[in-house]
Amino acid sequence: MINGKLIFSLIITAIIVFACLQMAFVITDGLVASGNSITERNEFIQNNLMLWQLGWFNWMLAALGLLTFCIMLLPFIPESEWRLLGVLLVGLGIVPDIGAEVIFAFVIPHSHSIDPTLASMQTLEMIAMQLTGTLGNGLYNIGGLLLNILLLNNKALPRKIILAGIPGWFFGFGLSICCAFYALDAAKFFTAAGMVWSTAWMLAITMFVFPHHHTMKANA
Numbered sequence: 001m002i003n004g005k006l007i008f009s010l011i012i013t014a015i016i017v018f019a020c021l022q023m024a025f026v027i028t029d030g031l032v033a034s035g036n037s038i039t040e041r042n043e044f045i046q047n048n049l050m051l052w053q054l055g056w057f058n059w060m061l062a063a064l065g066l067l068t069f070c071i072m073l074l075p076f077i078p079e080s081e082w083r084l085l086g087v088l089l090v091g092l093g094i095v096p097d098i099g100a101e102v103i104f105a106f107v108i109p110h111s112h113s114i115d116p117t118l119a120s121m122q123t124l125e126m127i128a129m130q131l132t133g134t135l136g137n138g139l140y141n142i143g144g145l146l147l148n149i150l151l152l153n154n155k156a157l158p159r160k161i162i163l164a165g166i167p168g169w170f171f172g173f174g175l176s177i178c179c180a181f182y183a184l185d186a187a188k189f190f191t192a193a194g195m196v197w198s199t200a201w202m203l204a205i206t207m208f209v210f211p212h213h214h215t216m217k218a219n220a
Contacts, residue, residue, distance in 0.1 A: 076151060
């Protein structure tokens with residue numbers, strides 16, 4: 001019998017991986033962290049608008065996917081007010097994150113028509129980076145780390161797999177700090193390390209926890 005939770009989690013993981021690959025290899029030249037000038041970034045976005053918008057649309061799906069994944073973890077966490085707080089923080093993170101992705105996808109590409117000097121585009125980039133990289137990502141990682149720690153209260157879960165998830169959230173904190181101080185080279189490192197580690201952990205949860213829902217859930 002096909003496990004619906006496993007299939008759905010695999011889809012979420014695939015969306016996140018696809019979004020990461022797009023950022024790393026497809027829309028890279030339009031990003032501030034690329035090192036390109038504001039003029040070069042604008043030219044790339046104008047010449048590749050569909051790919052640019054698709055890349056950010058996939059990140060919107062990834063944000064919703066992360067929240068969904070965290071909700072899917074709830075049956076494996078013993079009931080407490082902390083469990084609700086963790087999911088609430090992740091949910092709150094979606095607001096600035098998707099807001100920033102809307103700015104990147106649909107506002108920045110047209111900002112040059114209002115301000116040909118591209119000064120407005122540069123300001124929008126900075127605002128969007130703080131919204132997604134500092135605020136949204138920060139809330140995701142506080143909530144995610146809290147849920148990860150709460151999973152340790154369920155003795156039926158494979159402890160090594162649960163513990164393995166914790167470093168990923170700290171990579172995420174590193175990214176938030178780097179974005180806050182505009183340390184772009186360091187931000188690229190923490191983005192790559194955090195996404196690889198966290199996605200691998202999500203896949204491990206998908207393969208080794210979700211198929212055993214009936215025996216590993218908190219009230220089993």
